[in-house]
Amino acid sequence: MGTQKSRIFKWMSWFVVIAAFFLIGFIIGWFARPPHTDHDAVSRSYLQEFLEEMQAENIRQYLRKFTRLPHLAGTEQNLRLAQQIRDEWLQFGLDSVEIVPYDVLLSYPNKTNPNYISIIDDRGNEVFNTSLSEPVPVGYENISNIVPPYNAFSAKGQPEGDLVYVNYGRTEDFFKLEREMGINCTGKIVIARYGKIFRGNKVKNAVLSGAKGIILFSDPADYCAPGVKVYPDGWNLPGGGAQRGNVLNLNGAGDPLTPGYPAKEYTYRYSIDEGVGLPKIPVHPIGYNDAVNLLKNMGGEIPPNNWKGDLNVSYRIGPGFKAEFNTQKVRMNIHTNNQVTRIYNVIGKIRGAVEPDRYIILGGHRDAWVFGGIDPVSGAAVVHESVRSAGKLMARGWRPRRTIIFASWDAEEFGLLGSTEWAEENAKLLQERGVAYINADSAIEGTYTLRIDCTPSLHTLVYDVTKQISSPEEEHEGISLYESWHKKDNWTGDRDAPRISKLGSGSDFEAYFIRLGIASGRARYTKNRKTEKYSSYPVYHSVYETFELVERFYDPTFRKLLAVARVRGGLIFKLADSQLLPLDCNEYALSLSKYAHSIFQLAQKHQADLFKYQVSFDSLFSAVDNFTAAAKDFHERLKHLDMTNSVEVRMANDQMMYLERAFVDPLGLPGRPFYRHIIFAPSSHNKYAGESFPGIYDAMFDIENAKDPISAWEEVKRQISIAAFTVHAAAMTLTPPA
């Protein structure tokens, strides 16, 4: 018995031991299965490597290399540059790089018959002619193919007439002119100074006023910073410099002859006279040396002070010249040709490891009016360095969760054509798969601080990324970019954080953001908006945008461009590699609330009308409240998401990805079928200015000018209803899917 007991005991002991080991084995086996590695920790460390790999010196070299020759869209030189970029991106290690051509309408001066403006006497003799080109900067004297200043897509023609000075050529300027000053522009040639609004809007206003031509000039008040010398001794615009630029009113249509569709070999092309947005009158840009000669003898009234620039003339509005010169007229001589021309985008890809069907795009243009020292090569050089750094990371074994697409767009200067045609060709894919678009145009327009324009859902990511990047500012050695930015540009009033702006238009994100509803943003170094009042940067679109301009004046150490490279790159990296998309719906809610309050405030100047026509914003406020609650609940639920369930993660990410899409109305804004974002679009009166609730904004703008106030207010009500619906619909996309 004893022996038996002890044997039983012994076997039981062994059984326990064996069972214990079995259990240990089982447990280890259970957990030894390929675990969900801490993806985000690995990703964070790769992000550090990615940012640190980028070097200021490389950006300097790329800027140098890409600005030696002019590379206007549609020219041989710009195709060569595309090929060079393709080859280098492939060397850097992208999975694929291809050149994607389109045949779009471009516009060039006639090489044998130059554009200029004359003052003619009563016998038709030219007593003054504007210059045919800008004085070429030192070192570039032997460069050919520098296109003289012109306004692309100007109508041809040689109109003669009296000048009328129209200030900036804004809607309000023409209102003042016609209603308060009693000037009729019909049959006149108007002269407007550059600045404040997109030049295409000036031209549109001139056409509406009945003018038969429009001259655009750069006034020192708008293109020279006080106390700064003109290039090459400083970064101000010389008197012989002039701003090139297209004067289309495309409203997002892309190629004027193929609106809505990619300009491929099989695509139907409208005839030129049916083309979208082409001005019907000649337009020509001049510098301030020439402008003085046109303005100095003008007659008519002296305008209010805010119509006066910094030239030594009285800025009389005309029409025509003062008594001694009243037999003189102005004649424009414009021979610019529109022609269908092949352009080339370069598209490079890194295939996503887990979700190859989710796209993060870093895109910026390559074409330049001349050398493109700032616009666009300061941006393109930065993209180039990001691609190189990403390639290095891939060589070390990294591959992002999602697909990254790098794009070098062509013909941005001719109406965002390359980026828009590609968006049109790939619209279905982008609509279903596009997570985010980061724009990479000019990386610097001033030396003061960072400037970010982006969709609200990217706010938090921008803050997160800029906290991981050190400030490039010498006086801020050792602190983060976020901190130096915060010190210099606080979001006063609204919140204690660095200020982030709305996206307007005027660069290649337009089709992605405003037409397709893909979360978008842009980053660059900028001037001090409180003290530096000139438009853009002084030498914008002139021959003086050279490598030396950047190296001597804007960023001698190239650390600011590096910081911008890291911001753009960091955004792309996090968007592509985070398991959960770093998009913040609560920030969208906050912004919507702010915008609803501002449009409501704007309406208060018509208080009597609001009452009379029963215009209420209640539905909009109620929709915003609804959205706010849905966003909050969504982010609460995210906290409890089972991150090991890859379908659940994908579903949550899809909800975040498609949030921006929910703000797109397929019917578009009134009369603008390709501007479809109900929350953000340019105002109809200035393409550069992003307005919130643009449909309501434009409808209210029209109140001032309405012949029939009832139907004008009905349109405001209709737009409020559309905005309320859209915000409700967006809220629905954030609720649990069933």
Add this chain to the structure above:
Amino acid sequence: MGTQKSRIFKWMSWFVVIAAFFLIGFIIGWFARPPHTDHDAVSRSYLQEFLEEMQAENIRQYLRKFTRLPHLAGTEQNLRLAQQIRDEWLQFGLDSVEIVPYDVLLSYPNKTNPNYISIIDDRGNEVFNTSLSEPVPVGYENISNIVPPYNAFSAKGQPEGDLVYVNYGRTEDFFKLEREMGINCTGKIVIARYGKIFRGNKVKNAVLSGAKGIILFSDPADYCAPGVKVYPDGWNLPGGGAQRGNVLNLNGAGDPLTPGYPAKEYTYRYSIDEGVGLPKIPVHPIGYNDAVNLLKNMGGEIPPNNWKGDLNVSYRIGPGFKAEFNTQKVRMNIHTNNQVTRIYNVIGKIRGAVEPDRYIILGGHRDAWVFGGIDPVSGAAVVHESVRSAGKLMARGWRPRRTIIFASWDAEEFGLLGSTEWAEENAKLLQERGVAYINADSAIEGTYTLRIDCTPSLHTLVYDVTKQISSPEEEHEGISLYESWHKKDNWTGDRDAPRISKLGSGSDFEAYFIRLGIASGRARYTKNRKTEKYSSYPVYHSVYETFELVERFYDPTFRKLLAVARVRGGLIFKLADSQLLPLDCNEYALSLSKYAHSIFQLAQKHQADLFKYQVSFDSLFSAVDNFTAAAKDFHERLKHLDMTNSVEVRMANDQMMYLERAFVDPLGLPGRPFYRHIIFAPSSHNKYAGESFPGIYDAMFDIENAKDPISAWEEVKRQISIAAFTVHAAAMTLTPPA
């Protein structure tokens, strides 16, 4: 040493044993983790249960229950029916059921001032009046709220004039009348027979012709089958019966006052005179007893034979009455009111177990003109039984992979309003998450065989499902529905399989398929299209659509309705529960190729013009080839998909789900912004007829009538280009995503 050795040996032995058990434990642990069960086998067995659970007797009872009272949209009775359906769906076990209201424009006769048509003598006395209502069938004498025959949305008015007989009122009929017969309809009242095309198109043509009123009548040639008695002794239309129906030309807009947006409390409403698709002239429907009286004394020419119906009159075209009666005129007396009225959809859901954010919709309308014995209750009863069966399955532990949505739409008869408003409110969700929409209008319109209209990607699934269902036909006992269908309606010429048709419009799938691009289909029992030439079914939209009509004549055993229930249910089940979506892109390729060839053939009648205006279909054929290759490759890759990788499976499913979406052009078809499907849409000349490549089709139709052939052919070229682009874009969605 020996002892030590043996001890070592002993420990080693124990170590081996322990290690072995550890290993066994490890291996068991490894494999004990929840395995990927054979989901599809389980699903197949549930499908069998789901189909077998459905019973003919239940469908009979639901049809009986839902047809006792009239339930016109916007009435108390139709709200009660909605509540009843909601309550029963909840009892059946759906996860949620809600009633979703909208306030839309409906149209009712004036209760105190009835609509009718008179013949008046030269002193204005009424010498003949049409009847004010249909004789009510036996058993329904005490039912109130039977709306008399009327055409919803008719303009009000009492036009007087001479009659012109316009045959079916088709575009070609008016062409013949105006061009060959030299008849001008301006200021006349036209009288058209029902049939061939949607009545709204007849009204539109009448308006274009200048007519000031239009009378629609049911001719026995079109609404009586030979040798069949009239109801209640048979299923033919009695002489006192008339066809109700709306006469809108909405082109998919939904509620005429809120096009593009859901008719909610916050939604902006246009005024009635700005409403979409409302006819500007009075319209009224009559039966053939009344028609004889209007037609018998008409003067003018005798028309060609194909303009003659089966009434004992000569079908003279007028204008006006023959000599003896030429002082008589016709006067229409129409007092129908348009009014914004609340309607109610019932929306029931089963939340998907794995992918709740993927939606499969089974939707059909509930509102009826009177009792709705066929239209729509034969369909609604079938949906009801599907819901009950799905509930039973859920009680046994089943839950579909994806979300199933059951919908009982309101106000279909007034222009598909309930389904369209819901599609508008949920457009963003549906666009991103809608997998398929199966329509459930009338389940029977004849007793001959199955009729399927669906998108090409559903062809294979339809065949698969019908093979699993037994034929309800007595002569085909024991064979599958697929086989009996195949015997009766082979897809002659094209292929040896049962014929499947294109979707047209005229029922609630329209917004889902043609506006949103969600794969759609419908199933019903139908007549023999080769021998039964009458339009629709004879008593369509009359008071004679009763329960008894179905029980006595159409489906006494209710086995045909059961078969339709199983087809619709089987489609929904497989779409919701298959791991890989059962969509076939190769079938789409085949269909596209067929359609390209037919539109090319259609163009051949203008051969000289094709040459003269350089119209080529090459780009379309090339796009179809491209699509065909992409579809083939896609299905090849599917074979090698790692089905254990749930993200890969989801990506492949997304490609299939979004294929239909790729055919949608956000710009819409010319002049029809809510018809956006480039492959399938109704012709502009007949809403009922689904045309392939409708943009090209309509442009070619216009050639015949073009004042300016150059621009008419330019439009054809533009449409070919859009079709080619769309097919290319769709092909891209099937290629590997990066």
